[in-house]
Amino acid sequence: LIKPRIIVHGGAGNITRKNLPPESYRAYRSALLSVLHSASNLFSLPDCTALSVATHAVTLLEDNPLFNAGKGAVFTRDGANELESSIMVSNGYRKRGVGCMMLRHVRNPIKLAREMLTREEENGGGTQGHCQLSGEPLEHLAEAWGLELVSPDYFWTKKRWDEHMRGLAEEEQEQSSSKTPSIEEREYLPQG
Amino acid sequence: TVGCVVLDSSGMLCVATSTGGLTNKLSGRIGDTPTLGAGFWAEEWIEESRSTPQMLYQPPTAASQLESMSRGDLGGILAECLPALAPYVPTAGQPQMYTYDNHHTPTQGKQIRHAVAMSGTGNGDTFLRTNAVRTAAAISRFSPHASLASAVTQIAGPDGEMQRSASDRWGKTGEGEGGIIGIELVGQKAEVVWDFNCGGMFRAWVDDRGSEKFMVFKGE
Secondary structure (H helix, E strand, O other): OOEEEEEEEEEEEEEOOOOOHHHHHHHHHHHHHHHHHHHHHHHHOHHHHHHHHHHHHHHHHHHHOOOOOOOOOOOOOOOOOEEEEEEEEEEOOOHHHEEEEEEOOOHHHHHHHHHHHHHHHHHOOOOOOEEEEEHHHHHHHHOOOOOOOOOHHHHOHHHHHHHHHHHHHHHHHHHHHOOOOOEEEEEEEEOO | OOOEEEEEEOOOOEEEEOOOOOOOOOOOOOOOOOOOOOOOEEHHHEEEEEEEHHHHOOOOOOOOOOOHHHHHOOOHHHHHHHHHHHHHHOOOOOOOOOEEEEOOEEEEEEEEEEEEEEEEEEOOHHHHHHHHHHHHHHHHOOOOOOOHHHHHHHHHHHOOOOHHOOOOOOOOHHHHHHHHEEEEOOOOOEEEEEOOOOOOOEEEOOOOOOOOEEEOOOHH
16 A cells, blocks of 8 residues: 655745744744644545545635635636636546636535536546536536535625725825836735 | 646546636636636547567466477578577567667567646646647657656746746746646656746645645756
8 A cells, every 4th residue: 555645835926034024934834734644644534535535624625715716716706716626636537637617605615626527437427528518508417416505795804805995006106106016025916 | 717637546647727827817718717828738648658668578387388399480480599589579469569669679569558737837838839738748748758757847837838938029927937847657657747937836745755845946
């Protein structure tokens, strides 16, 4: 048997010791380590697979408003959330990899990606074998597959709304003035 | 964006990634997270062992010598009498994989499974433009001695492909920035890899000794 392994990430970008105060560092540390611990514990279950462990870990991250996914997702310029997710395995499923996009009502987009990957094999899923699906048709499939749908304001958090408003104001300011702040002065805004 | 790469005891690799996308993106903009090969990828292939496989050659036993003589196959007899020729002589029924070690001596390669999986995070449009994650997988697969760690650094490390692709034309925040996490399995041995070319990447993993690690910056 091969020794199971796992690694998770919670985003990357213009993160500096200046714009990440100690209490934020501790919050991210505690969140990622608790997800890692919970997911690693699944390795001891007899029917554990890489697919179930990875889906479990990302579901926990989507439910944590600290991260830009699921609850706590960033906003588009129009003030809406458009979520995306994907899953891929090295073997075992004909589709191998799937991508979901333009989601606004699916609480855990990663669970939808897993259904898209696995259903094709088990009971003809209804995805016609496609690897990428988006928007309302995909959300109808999510509902038909029994996934939890929520109203758009489920994803709202004040932190992201403030980033959204500040980002728009900054853009407007930059357009009107010639000076643009250096990369260090900028706030870390999730890039996706 | 959040992501997870897992290897299970059967040797399957899985990568799962989810995101709200880019802050203040245009409605309808699709990023790298749901785009195969850009922000996520997993694949496996069979290759010949990258170590010199000479030790795999088994000297003939008396029984096999008698057997090949009784078969009257000249090749088998030659191979057994002149072991140096053995690697050239295809054994009946065995698919022969020959690799050349660095002395260009054709040797019979042992087939092993090689698998990689990765998840990307950062400026999604950069991952799209460079098809970042599959490029790293392809470097690992088609360069004879490139590890996934070195491939990830070539793509997402400082001065890597992503950073070089950042067109300063727009000078937008975060262009060219990002990081990749991954796992590489060669035979039975696995390695956790990551690299990034920006201020930091939130990441946590279980190391080779089973300890849980967390980092944001480099050199913590």
